Amino acid sequence: MSITSDTTVGALATLHPLATRVFARHGIDYCCGGGQSLSAVCDERGLDLTGVLAEIEAALAERTVEEVHWGERPLSELIDHILVTYHEPLREELPRIEEMVRKVHAVHGDKDRPCFDGLLRTFLAIKADIEQHLPKEEQILFPTIKAGQGAMAMGPMHVMEMEHETLGGMLREVRSLTNDFTLPEGACNTWRALWAALEDLETSLHEHIHLENNVLHPRAREQ
Known part of the structure; x- marks a missing residue:
């Protein structure tokens, strides 16, 4: 191509x-x-x-390793990859980031109240959305696709994609609030770690949602 x-x-x-x-x-x-x-x-x-x-x-x-083309791998293998690479780490990472968001909000909130209030509110919404989203995929959608019945799961896939769209909007809000994750002069170590963690979270979620929206779901609809 x-x-x-x-x-x-x-x-x-x-x-x-x-x-x-x-x-x-x-x-x-x-x-x-x-x-x-x-x-x-x-x-x-x-x-x-x-x-x-x-x-x-x-x-x-600059390819140094062979790329995995998930559009060509079995759907069950792709689902297992999503679970291990994205779902499991999210359950560990979200509480860690919440702790940093709350700490930076408490210590530095007065320096830019709209930014830090908005960041705390938006991150908590992201965390809540993800925590209710993952079980739907793990308990309903993924087992249906693994059973070869993806064509029967049009409704759940549509709902998941709508929730992905909502999450994408909140990620854009985080990027805006942090000025593209730009640190101010004199930012403390926790502040630096928070900005890095939020940027890593955005990258991981973009990869995660891409594999579901653009690879898994289209292929499952053809089962």
């Missing part, structure tokens, strides 16, 4: 997983926003299209 300005970011992420490193660097949403063309995304974020294309080509040229 040749990469052009009209290629959607979701297709790029599916066929060339290394391109997601470039997307993460520029805050490009390739999961819920996967249907947008590379040109449209660059226009929206004020990015130089030629430069982004060059970065993607450079990333693909």
Whole structure:
């Protein structure tokens, strides 16, 4: 597949997983926003299209390990990968990040009350949404797909994708509140660790949702 300005970011992420490193660097949403063309995304974020294309080509040229193309692997294997790589770590990481958010809010909240109040409120909403979302997939959707009955799960997949869209909006709010995770001068170590953890969370959730929205669900609908 040749990469052009009209290629959607979701297709790029599916066929060339290394391109997601470039997307993460520029805050490009390739999961819920996967249907947008590379040109449209660059226009929206004020990015130089030629430069982004060059970065993607450079990333693909630096392959050191064989990429896993999940569009070609068995669906049961993909589901197991999602559970181990994303679901299990989220259950450990979300409480850790909440502790940091609360600490930074308590210590530094007066420095920028709208930012820190908004960040605490938005992160708690993200955590609550994820905690009620994961069991739905694990107990209903994933077993149905593993049983080869994905075509019978159109409704649950639609609901999951709507919840993904809501989560994507909250991730964008976090990026906005943190000014693209830009640290102010003199930020303490906990503040630095929090910004890094939130950026890592965004990257992981983009990868996670992309695999479900753009790979797992379309293939399951054809079962």
